[in-house]
Amino acid sequence: MIPLSWFLTLSAGLFSIGLFGVLSRRNAVAILLGVELMLNAVNVNLVAFWRYGDLAQMAGQVFAIIVFAVAAAEVAVGLALIISVYRRRNTVIANDLDLLKW
């Protein structure tokens, strides 16, 4: 059997890679790609804790499904925002989107 530590290490690595993507990419779409990686890492953790904890408690899997729904909503609204901004400002580089900066 695979020990729990392997899953947790994998998910920590995936989360860190996603964090790097969010913090250092310039393109807004690429930032959302990093967010997706982080959400997947969290999901791996949730399912691993369901499997290695009390099997009768389905909270881990249910929470993972809620995360799926939230990820779908976030991507739909986020990409719509990016496309709308691209139409008006003709750029998707996060540094150039400074309309709200005083």
Place this chain on the structure above:
Amino acid sequence: MTAQQIIFLVVSFVTLGSALMVVTSRNLIHAALWLVSTLFGVAIIYTLLNAGFLAVVQVVVYIGAIAILFIFAVMLTRKDMRDQSPQLNRNWWMGALLAVVTFGGLFSLLQSWSGFSKTAADFPSGFDAIGRLGEALVSPDAFVLPFEVASVLLLAALVGAVYLAFNRK
């Protein structure tokens, strides 16, 4: 080393490698395709964890809908990014440092936890994980309220996305 462990190691190396390609590749279409590979690896991880339903949902929702949506968004917004301008911002090394520190912190925190190298209990005979998941999602003393809230959230996101991306000319 059992077959499961070998499968896990291969899949996790592929997953982490393609995740690295997602955050570093120049061409965003390639990044989105590497994301598909990462998501598929995570689906295999779910299968290794005996969460078959989540693996299928991962393939259908994440790869089938979200990754394709990303590819469409990249196609609709590509003008300037592929050519000369750098893909990473000026402080990318700070991001890398923070990511490494986060990984190290999480790893050392987990290592100090007593249940870190726990192994999984076997499934009780006749245990129906998918049936229990379905019951938990709709039973009033379990998770029916979060389930309904999620559906309202999806509706709101749908309306919001259509409103934002609608072309008013």
